Amino acid sequence: xxxxxxxxxxxxxxxxxxxxxxxxxxxxxxxxxxxxxxxxxxxxxxxxxxxxxxxxxxxxxxxxxxxxxxxxxxxxxxxxxxxxxxxxxxxxxxxxxxxxxxxxxxxxxxxxxxxxxxxxxxxxxxxxxxxxxxxxxxxxxxxxxxxxxxxxxxxxxxxxxxxxxxxxxxxxxxxxxxxxxxxxxxxxxxxxxxxx
Amino acid sequence: xxxxxxxxxxxxxxxxxxxxxxxxxxxxxxxxxxxxxxxxxxxxxxxxxxxxxxxxxxxxxxxxxxxxxxxxxxxxxxxxxxxxxxxxxxxxxxxxxxxxxxxxxxxxxxxxxxxxxxxxxxxxxxxxxxxxxxxxxxxxxxxxxxxxxxxxxxxxxxxxxxxxxxxxxxxxxxxxxxxxxxxxxxxxxxxxxxxx
Numbered sequence: 001x002x003x004x005x006x007x008x009x010x011x012x013x014x015x016x017x018x019x020x021x022x023x024x025x026x027x028x029x030x031x032x033x034x035x036x037x038x039x040x041x042x043x044x045x046x047x048x049x050x051x052x053x054x055x056x057x058x059x060x061x062x063x064x065x066x067x068x069x070x071x072x073x074x075x076x077x078x079x080x081x082x083x084x085x086x087x088x089x090x091x092x093x094x095x096x097x098x099x100x101x102x103x104x105x106x107x108x109x110x111x112x113x114x115x116x117x118x119x120x121x122x123x124x125x126x127x128x129x130x131x132x133x134x135x136x137x138x139x140x141x142x143x144x145x146x147x148x149x150x151x152x153x154x155x156x157x158x159x160x161x162x163x164x165x166x167x168x169x170x171x172x173x174x175x176x177x178x179x180x181x182x183x184x185x186x187x188x189x190x191x192x193x194x195x196x
Numbered sequence: 197x198x199x200x201x202x203x204x205x206x207x208x209x210x211x212x213x214x215x216x217x218x219x220x221x222x223x224x225x226x227x228x229x230x231x232x233x234x235x236x237x238x239x240x241x242x243x244x245x246x247x248x249x250x251x252x253x254x255x256x257x258x259x260x261x262x263x264x265x266x267x268x269x270x271x272x273x274x275x276x277x278x279x280x281x282x283x284x285x286x287x288x289x290x291x292x293x294x295x296x297x298x299x300x301x302x303x304x305x306x307x308x309x310x311x312x313x314x315x316x317x318x319x320x321x322x323x324x325x326x327x328x329x330x331x332x333x334x335x336x337x338x339x340x341x342x343x344x345x346x347x348x349x350x351x352x353x354x355x356x357x358x359x360x361x362x363x364x365x366x367x368x369x370x371x372x373x374x375x376x377x378x379x380x381x382x383x384x385x386x387x388x389x390x391x392x
Contacts, residue, residue: 149388151381152373155366159385162362166354177348185347189355192345193389 013051016041017065020058021104029059029112059112060120066109067127069098074134084142089191091135092160096186099167100179107168132157149193160190209247212237213261216254217300225255225308255308256316262305263323265294270330280338285387287331288356292382295363296375303364328353345389356386 019040023032034055038045052058073094077087098106113124136157142148163186170182177185215236219228230251234241248254269290273283294302309320331353338344359382366378373381 149384151384152377154369155373155378155381156385158362158365158369159359159382162365163355163359166358169354169358170351173350173354177351181348182351185351186355188345188347189352189389190385191389193385193387 016048016051017058017061018104020055021062021108024059024062024108024112025104029055029108029115056117059108059115062105063109063113063116063120063124066098066102066105067124067131069102070094070131071127074131078134078138083147084138084145085147085191087138088142088148089187091138092164092187092190093183095161095164096167096183099164100182103167103171110165132161135161163190212244212247213254213257214300216251217258217304220255220258220304220308221300225251225304225311252313255304255311258301259305259309259312259316259320262294262298262301263320263327265298266290266327267323270327274330274334279343280334280341281343281387283334284338284344285383287334288360288383288386289379291357291360292363292379295360296378299363299367306361328357331357359386 016037020032020037023037023040026032027036032055034048035045037055037058038048041048074091077090077094080087080090082090113121113128116124132154136153139148139151139153139156143150143153167182170176212233216228216233219233219236222228223232228251230244231241233251233254234244237244270287273286273290276283276286278286309317309324312320328350332349335344335347335349335352339346339349363378363382366372
């Protein structure tokens, strides 16, 4: 008989998810085993299956949770009455903050989504594409309104998102500026470079 | 008896190196086998060993060849009498050009160097650190001379180098701007963002 899920189960699943994000970051999804995860969580491997079905489910949850967070944010940004340049800055700050605060999950969803199985894989790819298009559309409207330098908007998105992925090295760096300083530096470099 | 190396051997080695860079890019160094490489080059696996000793030697050659190219360039840039901002732009353009023209080698040396064995591994890490420090020193002197916005120079290097690594997606992209347009776009975003 299936057990009824209690609140305790839900929070236990969150602990497992967080640990799996750390593990996939360190070892890569493919190399990571459920045994590694059990060690990280501090339980027997078998008892993990009371809370989750498979390693694939964990990757799936990490990727789609992150996608939801970014989509909810861009929905709100688009709906706001802000100017394109200020929308861009808001998106940028949000990406940086997510890379600082939820580093493991964001990193894993950005690098390891390739290991999703269909239909999740194609669905996730479509969502990525759609997100980038909406990001580019904000830049494009900034160009058309004369606020942003004339550049190819898709290239700008590509440059911006990769620049932010550099926060990965910041996490590992010994020469550590504060999160605030990091954020202001990146915003200065990227937003000022786009401003007309 | 060892064969005497002829010019033909040298160019054959270059063909093998180029093919191995492509292979390591596609499959990753770890997953790539000498058999895969033989298929790519169009010879028997055994005959590869007339030209190279091991898979490790190929990775080693790719990484150190790329390092040499970048070090020769930064030496010349430092020795030039140019202003810091123009040195920075020269470095940036060179990185972009290398990512466009020698994509496979540059990408592999940037991502797969972790699989080098010591003493090459630590040597390569030291070279990377040293290169980034010299890059940061150029930005720092631009800040001190009031040409560049006050930012943390190491963070700027991190952001710039990761932004350029985005050319990786450009290579795979179907929405393709020209190499020239890509270069100008990136220079605009990154150099303008640093200029005071």
